[in-house]
Amino acid sequence: MSASPPIEVAFPEHARLLEALTEALGPGAVVDGRERVNSPDDAPIAVLRPSDTAEVALILRTADEAGAKVVPWGGRTGLVRGTMARGALALSMERMNRIEEIDVLGQTMTVQAGCVLETATEAAEAAGLILPLDLGSRGSATIGGAISTNAGGNRVIRYGMTRNMVLGLEAVLADGTVVTSLNRLIKNNTGYDLKQLFIGSEGTLGVVTRAVLHLRPGAGGGVTTALVAVPTLMDVTTLLRRVEGTLSGHLSAFEVMWDDYFQLVTTEPARGRSPWDQSHAYHVLIEAMSSDGAQDAERLENLLGDAMESREIADAVIAKSQVERDAFWAMRDDVRQVARFGPIMSFDVSLPISEMEGFVAEVRKALAACWSQTKPIIFGHLGDGNLHVIVAPVPAEPRARARIEDIVYSAVRERDGSISAEHGIGLEKKAYLSWSRSPEEVALMRRLKVALDPRNTLNPGKVIPDA
Amino acid sequence: MSASPPIEVAFPEHARLLEALTEALGPGAVVDGRERVNSPDDAPIAVLRPSDTAEVALILRTADEAGAKVVPWGGRTGLVRGTMARGALALSMERMNRIEEIDVLGQTMTVQAGCVLETATEAAEAAGLILPLDLGSRGSATIGGAISTNAGGNRVIRYGMTRNMVLGLEAVLADGTVVTSLNRLIKNNTGYDLKQLFIGSEGTLGVVTRAVLHLRPGAGGGVTTALVAVPTLMDVTTLLRRVEGTLSGHLSAFEVMWDDYFQLVTTEPARGRSPWDQSHAYHVLIEAMSSDGAQDAERLENLLGDAMESREIADAVIAKSQVERDAFWAMRDDVRQVARFGPIMSFDVSLPISEMEGFVAEVRKALAACWSQTKPIIFGHLGDGNLHVIVAPVPAEPRARARIEDIVYSAVRERDGSISAEHGIGLEKKAYLSWSRSPEEVALMRRLKVALDPRNTLNPGKVIPDA
Numbered sequence: 001m002s003a004s005p006p007i008e009v010a011f012p013e014h015a016r017l018l019e020a021l022t023e024a025l026g027p028g029a030v031v032d033g034r035e036r037v038n039s040p041d042d043a044p045i046a047v048l049r050p051s052d053t054a055e056v057a058l059i060l061r062t063a064d065e066a067g068a069k070v071v072p073w074g075g076r077t078g079l080v081r082g083t084m085a086r087g088a089l090a091l092s093m094e095r096m097n098r099i100e101e102i103d104v105l106g107q108t109m110t111v112q113a114g115c116v117l118e119t120a121t122e123a124a125e126a127a128g129l130i131l132p133l134d135l136g137s138r139g140s141a142t143i144g145g146a147i148s149t150n151a152g153g154n155r156v157i158r159y160g161m162t163r164n165m166v167l168g169l170e171a172v173l174a175d176g177t178v179v180t181s182l183n184r185l186i187k188n189n190t191g192y193d194l195k196q197l198f199i200g201s202e203g204t205l206g207v208v209t210r211a212v213l214h215l216r217p218g219a220g221g222g223v224t225t226a227l228v229a230v231p232t233l234m235d236v237t238t239l240l241r242r243v244e245g246t247l248s249g250h251l252s253a254f255e256v257m258w259d260d261y262f263q264l265v266t267t268e269p270a271r272g273r274s275p276w277d278q279s280h281a282y283h284v285l286i287e288a289m290s291s292d293g294a295q296d297a298e299r300l301e302n303l304l305g306d307a308m309e310s311r312e313i314a315d316a317v318i319a320k321s322q323v324e325r326d327a328f329w330a331m332r333d334d335v336r337q338v339a340r341f342g343p344i345m346s347f348d349v350s351l352p353i354s355e356m357e358g359f360v361a362e363v364r365k366a367l368a369a370c371w372s373q374t375k376p377i378i379f380g381h382l383g384d385g386n387l388h389v390i391v392a393p394v395p396a397e398p399r400a401r402a403r404i405e406d407i408v409y410s411a412v413r414e415r416d417g418s419i420s421a422e423h424g425i426g427l428e429k430k431a432y433l434s435w436s437r438s439p440e441e442v443a444l445m446r447r448l449k450v451a452l453d454p455r456n457t458l459n460p461g462k463v464i465p466d467a
Numbered sequence: 468m469s470a471s472p473p474i475e476v477a478f479p480e481h482a483r484l485l486e487a488l489t490e491a492l493g494p495g496a497v498v499d500g501r502e503r504v505n506s507p508d509d510a511p512i513a514v515l516r517p518s519d520t521a522e523v524a525l526i527l528r529t530a531d532e533a534g535a536k537v538v539p540w541g542g543r544t545g546l547v548r549g550t551m552a553r554g555a556l557a558l559s560m561e562r563m564n565r566i567e568e569i570d571v572l573g574q575t576m577t578v579q580a581g582c583v584l585e586t587a588t589e590a591a592e593a594a595g596l597i598l599p600l601d602l603g604s605r606g607s608a609t610i611g612g613a614i615s616t617n618a619g620g621n622r623v624i625r626y627g628m629t630r631n632m633v634l635g636l637e638a639v640l641a642d643g644t645v646v647t648s649l650n651r652l653i654k655n656n657t658g659y660d661l662k663q664l665f666i667g668s669e670g671t672l673g674v675v676t677r678a679v680l681h682l683r684p685g686a687g688g689g690v691t692t693a694l695v696a697v698p699t700l701m702d703v704t705t706l707l708r709r710v711e712g713t714l715s716g717h718l719s720a721f722e723v724m725w726d727d728y729f730q731l732v733t734t735e736p737a738r739g740r741s742p743w744d745q746s747h748a749y750h751v752l753i754e755a756m757s758s759d760g761a762q763d764a765e766r767l768e769n770l771l772g773d774a775m776e777s778r779e780i781a782d783a784v785i786a787k788s789q790v791e792r793d794a795f796w797a798m799r800d801d802v803r804q805v806a807r808f809g810p811i812m813s814f815d816v817s818l819p820i821s822e823m824e825g826f827v828a829e830v831r832k833a834l835a836a837c838w839s840q841t842k843p844i845i846f847g848h849l850g851d852g853n854l855h856v857i858v859a860p861v862p863a864e865p866r867a868r869a870r871i872e873d874i875v876y877s878a879v880r881e882r883d884g885s886i887s888a889e890h891g892i893g894l895e896k897k898a899y900l901s902w903s904r905s906p907e908e909v910a911l912m913r914r915l916k917v918a919l920d921p922r923n924t925l926n927p928g929k930v931i932p933d934a
Contacts, residue, residue, distance in 0.1 A: 190904055
């Protein structure tokens with residue numbers, strides 16, 4: 001291998017490390033990261049772009065020995081600053097983006113970590129199968145990122161979170177050891193299920209390089225979607241249990257919008273329009289997928305008719321076309337409308353369904369006691385116990401953000417809830433981890449971190465609070 | 468606390484440790500284990516019977532400090548000698564057998580580890596819900612044992628293995644640290660998912676004391692069961708994919724009996740009777756659960772009618788009553804008939820479905836080349852890729868067992884299969900772990916074991932091959 005000229009670096013103290021990596025990986029693999037971040041303060045030392053697992057291993061071994069820090073980068077669509085790479089090497093998986101194989105009979109996909117979720121989803125569909133993971137950020141989120149953060153999304157009620165879709169995994173440890181567990185089998189009880197270590201640990205225990213995903217049979221076009229107006233949260237819960245019973249095994253989404261949110265996404269400048277002729281407290285988006293959509297639609301219609309008669313629901317409409325279905329989802333997904341209120345804060349909490357009403361009332365009251373205009377705007381995957389809580393507007397005064405965090409997380413903690421249902425911890429929620437996890441749990445996390453990454457090379461300072 | 472008299476022990480060198488434990492735990496908590504094992508050689512030093520998590524912690528802390536070994540005992544229905552406790556303290560969870568709470572709205576059950584599976588299943592049903600785990604050993608297997616071994620069973624195709632049913636867990640580490648993660652939430656991405664460490668690690672990383680299980684809506688009586696005769700394994704696979712499509716989300720079992728097995732369970736002295744008027748190569752038991760059994764039955768009948776016409780299946784019968792349904796399952800479960808052949812060996816392997824035919828042919832041929840009478844008798848959860856292979860009769864000659872293991876596991880390894888689909892590793896399969904897992908995987912297992920149990924106190928010598 002011929003020696004490459006030293007690359008121009010913004011961080012001269014790391015010049016020797018970058019030179020060594022450039023020489024080992026070839027041109028184009030080590031690039032400047034300054035233009036990839038919003039603020040120059042957040043710039044990584046460099047962005048490393050390995051093209052295979054062996055290069056990932058080489059990078060990690062080299063960095064670990066040199067005492068450098070490494071932050072894995074997928075699509076960087078996370079919401080908790082889990083990919084902040086200031087002072088570290090960013091390890092971008094962008095060149096490892098291939099779908100290596102789809103086994104139609106075995107219903108598996110073997111894919112590299114940098115593959116964009118939407119690309120993987122479309123490839124599964126082209127093979128007559130589905131990859132059930134579906135997120136708003138599907139166009140840029142990567143498979144590796146979804147695995148590292150155990151992403152949730154719109155179909156958890158039926159298919160579970162990303163963890164449930166991973167059959168096999170390849171990960172590289174901080175010292176460069178490649179652990180290849182590309183299992184394709186549904187059942188495999190041969191020793192410890194090592195992949196679990198790397199799913200949801202946000203790149204702090206290893207770098208996910210490849211995965212085997214469990215695909216499912218396609219729905220064959222049988223999708224049924226309804227929007228339902230419901231007077232009370234108790235009735236929403238009753239509706240959920242009825243729908244689960246009637247559509248058993250077919251229910252794929254049960255999303256709820258509180259009226260504040262619904263108003264926002266159905267009035268100008270939002271494009272959505274309410275199908276109701278009056279206002280209602282809760283708006284439920286129900287979706288079922290199966291081989292016989294007509295049957296699901298008929299059952300759902302009967303169920304909703306009965307619920308109307310017993311006044312458990314106030315109104316309902318079943319989508320008659322893909323256009324109507326898309327319109328319902330567009331309302332649900334039109335989160336950016338909350339920006340109308342000015343600065344916002346966004347939370348992602350889990351609660352027992354029985355606690356949701358009390359939680360929302362407490363947060364609303366506590367916010368009102370501090371600031372007359374600031375209120376919670378709520379929607380979420382209620383079928384999974386997961387609410388997204390937008391607080392807006394955030395007052396300009398100092399410490400307002402910390403006070404709002406305290407209000408929301410206190411109300412969560414009192415109810416044995418989770419401060420992060422699907423977004424993870426990253427840097428953003430690290431200070432609050434102990435509000436959802438005990439000292440013994442945090443100590444065990446730290447013990448695992450030390451066992452797998454003794455020099456604290458991988459995504460340092462994320463997830464686990466400082467000792 | 469008053470001092471107890473020293474208990475009579477078969478192991479005088481451990482008298483002081485047992486005295487200390489007896490004093491701390493009270494009478495009845497430390498008992499002789501000799502009559503609980505088949506062979507006196509396998510007797511534990513004593514059987515410890517804690518009544519709560521604090522006592523489990525005390526036992527482990529005391530044993531760990533004294534250098535004693537501890538083997539957790541559930542229902543001891545395992546098949547890989549994972550609870551062999553020679554020279555160790557057996558930690559029986561039999562007194563921690565309470566169902567602490569069923570949350571009907573939240574669909575969770577909080578249960579102690581020693582609760583028998585069937586007790587938990589019946590309690591869920593009484594609450595109008597189901598605990599989807601179902602095993603042949605349901606009457607004695609415990610929840611803690613099912614979790615520690617990640618038990619599979621009859622409904623994996625729909626609900627996944629035990630791992631998928633555990634929301635929260637409490638476990639005690641070797642040093643007595645209690646890690647309580649009794650999460651009840653479907654979605655909780657707050658840091659590492661620590662419960663995964665204890666699920667399926669066969670008591671080597673911690674002792675499971677309590678768990679929160681995810682219950683599901685009851686089927687409401689809508690169970691559909693069919694027995695189908697199929698000419699080729701290719702047709703079996705086609706049938707599986709068709710049934711998955713047509714019964715999408717409702718299919719709960721797809722069990723296959725090879726004809727050797729079917730003959731055995733449908734001829735005297737077995738009670739089962741074949742519904743067919745001629746013999747067939749494969750016999751498939753299909754079951755669906757939903758709120759509308761009539762609809763499932765109609766769909767399945769249409770599907771089977773079409774498959775008869777296209778000769779993809781040879782014959783079929785749908786159960787018309789619970790008695791017929793039970794009769795089908797009784798055949799499937801009548802494993803003890805294989806004892807007619809004399810000594811047997813039993814394997815539990817996973818394979819890609821596309822590899823099954825080649826696997827069976829290879830095993831059959833290799834056995835026949837060694838012994839004229841010895842053959843494989845096969846049945847299993849084909850929908851999950853899991854076959855149970857009985858080899859019988861096992862010749863009396865020395866090394867016959869080792870040769871049979873080599874034949875079966877070689878055929879598995881060549882096809883990227885698993886040497887243990889659901890039974891685990893224990894002592895029995897430890898020597899073959901490396902046939903399914905790489906050196907890096909085994910090294911990482913060892914690294915975890917050292918991190919969590921540095922003195923090798925918990926279930927020593929199980930799962931991980933000696934270094």
